[in-house]
Amino acid sequence: MSSSLFSAQLHPGRALGFLVLGASLHDVLTRIKAEPQRFPKIELYFQSTAPVTKEVIVGLPANGLRLQFDGPEQRLRLIEVINFTKNHIFFKPANDKERDLVRPPSSSPTTDSTPEPTFRHIYQRFLGPTYGGEFVKQAGDAGLYILSYPGVGFVFPMKASEYSPQKDVVALLSSSAVPKSMAIFSDLRPLSKGKDVCPDEVSLVKIHGGGKVQLFRKWTNNSFWIHFGETTPQQIVAELGPPDAIYRKNDQRMYIHKLRSASNTAGRPNGKDLKQHDDMTDTDQSSLNPSDGYESNEEEAVEDEVANVAGECFYNYFYLGFDILVSTPTEPSEPPPSSSNKPTPEPPFRSTNPHRQVATKLILHGNVPGSYPFNRHRRCRWEIAYLGKGDDEDTEDQVPNSETPFPELEEKLKEEWKSIYASEGEAQQKQRGMVLNRGWGDSPGSSIEMLGGWEEPGAGMGKKFEGSEESTTTLYGYPGLVFEVLRSGAVSAVTVF
Known part of the structure; x- marks a missing residue:
């Protein structure tokens, strides 16, 4: 060609x-x-x-x-x-x-x-x-x-x-x-605001636990809070604009785990605990074909969908790097033990209508090179605020974030949540990994040739991967969080609820 x-x-x-x-x-x-x-x-x-x-x-x-x-x-x-x-x-x-x-x-x-x-x-x-x-x-x-x-x-x-x-x-x-x-x-890092880059994009998502996340705007100190079970689709669209696409959630591949939970005896995960493993495959909703449930992303169609939300669906924000699940209210995850003395803003209002549509889950995408969902979303940076050692700016770099290798992140999460389990055996049972292979469905296809392992650009830049994507990942669940982890230890996606 x-x-x-x-x-x-x-x-x-x-x-x-x-x-x-x-x-x-x-x-x-x-x-x-x-x-x-x-x-x-x-x-x-x-x-x-x-x-x-x-x-x-x-x-x-x-x-x-x-x-x-x-x-x-x-x-x-x-x-x-x-x-x-x-x-x-x-x-x-x-x-x-x-x-x-x-x-x-x-x-x-x-x-x-x-x-x-x-x-x-x-x-x-x-x-x-x-x-x-x-x-x-x-x-x-x-x-x-x-x-x-x-x-x-x-x-x-x-x-x-x-x-x-x-x-x-x-x-x-x-x-x-x-x-x-x-x-x-350019010698300016970060680059100054210009007309070619969207000034309203989200540059960082802080995870506070207990169903609360904080989205920060680039180049400003402004932030937008999402309270799971309370924030409405209208509030989301008012802050972030219409989604790039809307996906109707219909994946039932994890349904067997709900059945097992209902029949298990005491000492095994209950329904609330199992939420961390429920619908884990939702971390890649954007990989499906239009015939699998995508709505048109033309502006008029999107606005109609936003105005008439019916049933459970994902708001896909590809250019912001995340998806938001909109559904009937579910109870948010429990607050982390260390956050009891760190107050966070309450939602502006509370509704008691059990049929209203609200945000119940947020999926943050890492856009990791070599991963199966690469280039479906922009990379979204995040940090787990409640794992920080304090509010002092000097400790900012100690807060685990989207670049922290998962083994290091896992160690801090285990320490944070160990008090909620009756024994170490129970903690290991609920925190064990679950393997997910995304390559068993239709491949997304790519015109990009993936190469990795290079040391110096331009001089034998490395070996070619066997296959263009790493399709097998491992899922790890903690209260309010599900991590999708690659073999390298990089986090491909994190689901917050």
């Missing part, structure tokens, strides 16, 4: 065409996958032992591009052009005419016939003069000279024996030097 030339305007320190620094991995991949002729091949590189703490790289070999995202937030931090013959990049200064980095090919010549940019062209015509660059020595006599502008840099190969701080490097490179790559970056 041939690709059309990627043509984009350079915005130093900000963007290359529609690729905007600070955009989420989910947004970028969704946009790229929507244009398979323009982007025929997508490669995803990540460190399989640390998929949510180390950077994630998206390679577009047919377009000569490489995109680097940070692990925890999955935000675009670096855009690299590594092959100038496979794209057309131009720069348009204010009140000036457009300037081409490389003259676009005419009448479809071969890729090899497209010229590459030179140091002289970049320095004199494309961006203009700048301060002296930086030389980076490599192995042997190899080295790199980095010519930097605000928000953009060019990397030129240069031998160490040819470089000297006393030499006129501009004159040395002006003859015929060609850069091996160009990088667009």
Whole structure:
């Protein structure tokens, strides 16, 4: 399949065409996958032992591009052009005419016939003069000279024996030097609010236990509380907008565990305890086909659904990274033992109508590279607030969060909840893992080639997974929480109720 030339305007320190620094991995991949002729091949590189703490790289070999995202937030931090013959990049200064980095090919010549940019062209015509660059020595006599502008840099190969701080490097490179790559970056972390990134997105979800979660807005101190059993669909839509889709819940694969609970003798989990294992497969509602229960996500259809909610359904917020179950009221989980002296806001009002529709469950998606549901949702960051050691800002990093390996998280959860069990044996019985294989259904399919285990981008970046997704996960339940955990120990999703 041939690709059309990627043509984009350079915005130093900000963007290359529609690729905007600070955009989420989910947004970028969704946009790229929507244009398979323009982007025929997508490669995803990540460190399989640390998929949510180390950077994630998206390679577009047919377009000569490489995109680097940070692990925890999955935000675009670096855009690299590594092959100038496979794209057309131009720069348009204010009140000036457009300037081409490389003259676009005419009448479809071969890729090899497209010229590459030179140091002289970049320095004199494309961006203009700048301060002296930086030389980076490599192995042997190899080295790199980095010519930097605000928000953009060019990397030129240069031998160490040819470089000297006393030499006129501009004159040395002006003859015929060609850069091996160009990088667009920003020194601002996090990136400031801009029109290309939604200012109202949810950047963090704090789990307080007892059926209470707090959703924080990015770039602000504003937050929105969800009280399970009390918050209405109207309040959700007023705060978050209409959902991207609505899914009618009909999965009954865990029903046998309800039957077992009803027939078991004393000492086994009761109905309330079993809620932590009930409907565990709901952590991936968005993986189903439209024929399995999806409603149209067109705006009018969504608004009609919101206004006329009938029965149990999920509000899918793909671009916020979570799903909300709306149903008739159920009793929220018990508050954690350590939270008795930490008051949280009460819901604005309470209704006694048993048939009203309210939020009863929240599913937070990790969007872990290599996992079965990868790129269905944006990554949602969270922390378990009641496991923190206090309200002091200095202890903030000690609060277990979405990047904490599950074995470490499990240890703190066991310590928190040990007082509610009659014995250690009972605790182990109720906290044991349950294996779930998502690959036994229809595969979601993907045009992304998954690779993992790399150490250095661009140099044998790693082994290819056997299969494109890790479909077998383990579920662990605690009061008010169900974790879906990958073999690496990363949490793929957490259900809060």
